[in-house]
Amino acid sequence: MKGRIYTDSEAGRQTYNAGDVFYWAPGHVPGAIDDSEYVDFAPKTEFLELIDGVRKAMGG
Numbered sequence: 001m002k003g004r005i006y007t008d009s010e011a012g013r014q015t016y017n018a019g020d021v022f023y024w025a026p027g028h029v030p031g032a033i034d035d036s037e038y039v040d041f042a043p044k045t046e047f048l049e050l051i052d053g054v055r056k057a058m059g060g
Contacts, residue, residue: 004032
C-alpha cells in the first residue's frame with residue numbers, strides 16, 4: 001500500500017515496493033526500509049501460532 005519492505009532468507013534479500021504482490025515462504029525475516037503499510041494474508045491457525053511464538057520470544 002505504501003513504503004518499502006524487505007525479507008531476508010536463504011535466497012538472499014528481496015525488496016518490495018508499494019503495489020508489489022509477493023509470497024513469503026517459511027523461514028523469511030521481514031523488515032521495513034521506510035514507514036510502510038501492507039496487507040498480509042495467512043492461514044489463521046498457523047499465523048496465531050507464529051504470533052504466540054514471537055510474543056514469547058519478546059517476553060510478553
